[in-house]
Amino acid sequence: MYPLIYGGDARILEEVLEGTHPGLSSLKCRFCQINSLNPNLVKGKIVLCIGHRGGSEAAWSAFLAGAVGTVIVDGLQLPRDFSRIYPCLHLALVQAMVKELPTTSAQQGTGDNRIAEYNIESGTSMACPHATGAAAYIKSFHPTWSPAAIKSALMTTATPMSARRIRKPNLHMVQAISILVQNLRLVTGDHSVCSKAMNGTVWDLNYPSFALSIPYKESIARTFKRSVTNVGLPVSTYKATVIGAPKGLKINVKPNILSFTSIGQKLSFVLKVEGRIVKDMVSASLVWDDGLYK
Structure with a gap:
């Protein structure tokens, strides 16, 4: 059993901070930032850190100070990805595994000479x-x-993901509308410009998904217009099915059958959402199915 210590209680003395790390507040010790923990207080202990910054930084900071492990907590009622006991070359509960060079340490920090064939990051x-x-x-x-x-x-x-299962707000929607024209040209391959605004609404953007933000418990009646292109069989008929329609909402698709006669053919449909949302966030899925492709 290892003793547990809160990072906020393991700060370096103020006079030391002022002399070697100007501007570093003792409050930052609770986040276990680099050089904020007192080695004399955390050595041989498990440090409890607040997940304000990246969990990897907090864990590495505690390791450098002599801790045997870290526990990262935040406002979510779920374990952090980076909570661990040392020595550890792998992180648990992550989304992706990345192959590292054999000369790369697991933490890529000064003084860390440990080497693993794989390093897992998220x-x-x-x-x-x-x-x-x-x-x-x-x-x-x-x-x-x-x-x-x-x-x-x-x-x-x-595979559809429930909006409530997104643990971290890493979907920065604002970034999608702040892209520079120069960056956009790298993708489009042309010299398009956005010299003037176009009349229209966000929900009329021909996007694969449908999204709408409205006040809580307010009645809605919104229509989405979409065009689709056939990339399946030349002659095919797709039927629309709404899966998981939330209680209180009526979702209709017109026409609910699209019949194509050639590859590349474009057809349009309208999706209408009516009713009242009784939760802070709801979702559903629209599936077009021809028996072979969806």
Whole structure:
């Protein structure tokens, strides 16, 4: 059994902080930031850290100070990805596994000479190359598809995720509308410009998903217009099915059957949502199925 100590109670004396780390508040010790913990107080103990910053930084900071383990906590009623006992070369409960060079330490920190064949990391940075690989895989089969078509294929064939199961707010929607024109051209391959605003609404954007934000318990009646392109069999008929419609909402699709006669043919449909949302967040799925493709 190892004793437990709260990071906020293991701070370095103020006079030491002022002399070697100007501006470092003792309050930051509870976050277990680098050089904020007193080695004399944490050595041989498990340090309890607040998950304000990345869990990896807190764990590494505690390790450098002589701790035998860390426990990262936050406001969520779930364990943190980075809670662990030392020595440990692998992190648990993560989303992606990344192959590291054999000369790379698990923590990539000064003084850490431990080497493992694999180092497991998590987060947006780790998910990006995996999504990129999936996109490249689709592109290899469909070299003429546009970036939007590839994105649509990924979104409409992925396993649906409940909005309530997203543990961390890493989906920064604002970033999607702040992209620079120069960056956009790298994707589109043309010299398009956004010189003026276009009349329209967000929900009329021809996007694979549907999203709407409204006041709590307010009645809604919203119509979404979408166009789809046939990439399956030349002659095919797709039927629409709404799965998991929330209580209090009526979701209709017109037409609910789309019949294609050629590859590349475009057809349109309208999805209408009516009713009252009685929860802070609800979701459902629209599936088009021809018996072979969905």
